[in-house]
Amino acid sequence: MRIITLLTDFGLKDGNAAILKGIILQISPNAQIVDISHVIQPQNILEAALILFHAGIHFPPDTIHIIVVDPGVGTMRRPIAAKIGTQYFVCPDNGVLTMFLNRADDKKDIQCIHLTNSQYWLPEISHVFHGRDIFAPVAAHISMGIKLKELGKPVFDLINIDIPTPQKSLNAIRGMILHIDHFGNIITNISKSHLEEIDRAKLLIKICGIELKGLFNTFGDSCNGEIIALLGSPNYLMVSMVNGNAARTLGGTVGQPVEVFY
């Protein structure tokens, strides 16, 4: 039983994720299908890349991830399949794999295919819904044992998107807000590794016009309504409101600057 995950911007109303599942189950009746998210902001490739990486790393070897956040559907952008490390990906070539590609230590761990063999697609291909017509059937065929090389031609020039990285100076790190989560936690691109060998109790964090001193371990270490900084679940510097919504309270949005002085 192979796992196939779905990550899309389809929303929850229209049944489009279910269409992918119906097609997968026609080809691969025992596939174990898992939803990662269907409420990626429409056409937001960066958000999809972050959430894919955040969740994808927790799946078993041989998992196949389908990602359909696809503003270029029907244009010249390439449909691709890839194996990166132990996992498989089927998606448009638009940068959504950037974080997995960056993590691969060795180029030998990366195999990418431009999907050109229409034998593994639906018989009729629309201009507007390649998730249904190409990505779902290809992923299902991979789960049934079809090799990547059967699916098309090797490619070595996948598109990468810019994942913003923080700048370090003598006494400060300057980064930005990368993501606002469901709880309103403000997640920055400053990671635990940037803060190593630094006295965390003495940090001064400037974000959204306020200043915060030091890092807390967890939410319950402070009082309801207080704004605190801590290391979040994927080890990024995060600003939260205890039992509240920090992003709404502070007006934090993706892309705003954050500075850490030490």
Add this chain to the structure above:
Amino acid sequence: MRIITLLTDFGLKDGNAAILKGIILQISPNAQIVDISHVIQPQNILEAALILFHAGIHFPPDTIHIIVVDPGVGTMRRPIAAKIGTQYFVCPDNGVLTMFLNRADDKKDIQCIHLTNSQYWLPEISHVFHGRDIFAPVAAHISMGIKLKELGKPVFDLINIDIPTPQKSLNAIRGMILHIDHFGNIITNISKSHLEEIDRAKLLIKICGIELKGLFNTFGDSCNGEIIALLGSPNYLMVSMVNGNAARTLGGTVGQPVEVFY
């Protein structure tokens, strides 16, 4: 392993779809359960009928679809099970199957049963939640091999709802907006078949007070923010905003008229 799909207006918060799943798995432990949608607008049978058809046709033979959009629950409206072509349906008799019934070429492909045999229901039947008490257990029993004829009495007079169809004149087709999808695409009831033998480049489309000329192939063929017309994924004339929300921008809502001149 039989597939059972769920399409409801239950929403996502209250755990009611999970109740159906718990009951199904008690009776049919190996059922493969797939959600189509749980955010149908409350009591909107037309929306449920459209999404059921749009998604349902992509599922394998012998799939069992449970549909619970049921404003008449607890009244005289009949609970039914049906086989239409190769697929099964368990739902209230309120018109939600209209599009599948319309598609069946041959009345011989349709078998309908008024669910009267309470042996396949939960022991206690409420007035307000037949999804739990009747539809889920009946679908689970079908997945375990119970024949439709065991479940009740044949019926031949299922309720149909009016699926609005466009009117064609000498130089125009007059239709309406059928659905607004998650992306804000405006989907009309004018299909590809209505536009055959017509020069698509010369079409003039009037909708929401604006005029659009010609059909595009796909979103990426135009610029961000532009409003375009194209054929959508189930081959209906669709009006979209490239990387934007056409319905919100134009004020489009279900039922508004659309005219195509050629």
Add this chain to the structure above:
Amino acid sequence: MRIITLLTDFGLKDGNAAILKGIILQISPNAQIVDISHVIQPQNILEAALILFHAGIHFPPDTIHIIVVDPGVGTMRRPIAAKIGTQYFVCPDNGVLTMFLNRADDKKDIQCIHLTNSQYWLPEISHVFHGRDIFAPVAAHISMGIKLKELGKPVFDLINIDIPTPQKSLNAIRGMILHIDHFGNIITNISKSHLEEIDRAKLLIKICGIELKGLFNTFGDSCNGEIIALLGSPNYLMVSMVNGNAARTLGGTVGQPVEVFY
């Protein structure tokens, strides 16, 4: 194939429920995973307790329920696993099991363990995401046959939350609004059992500044837009608007009083 359910306040966007699923499937590849809800109001333990009970009772024996509504994550609050009757629960010790504990007739039907054996956790434990680090792997190990007693030390003093109960006087029952569901139905804490031996046709219900007379059987027994009282699906007194949203119309919110005179 063991069933594992998930009930969280994670929301649907960030992929955090999928992280739990990836970890479960690494340990227990054939687990049947069912979502109960991921849109519990953040940190609302009472809401989680109600929805867990409402849905959980419909699952088969040996189902394992993971509940992650966890404002105390990373503090001294205990992570626990429990068997209550025929079902298993893995969650923080914060009262979310109260309704299941209350229902257990016999203390012998309850077995609770403080999770202290880190052998069944992820290798690294964060301060902010025990759903991923502790609860998901522990539930997966239970599904693979690990006994509760292997997981830690027995405890007998689980935290209970106050589930508000109505007060009965000579001619009235005074309760409160317990839950507003997706349809806007107003669900009170006055149950069918409180109304036994009472003439339901003569009831007078005061709620949100209005008065309602008698109970209806179901929605379709009245006209569109009318406000009615009836017994809801888990047999609680419920106030609904036929094909409308009663809570929005009446301004009903959780905690407001309701009075029933007889």
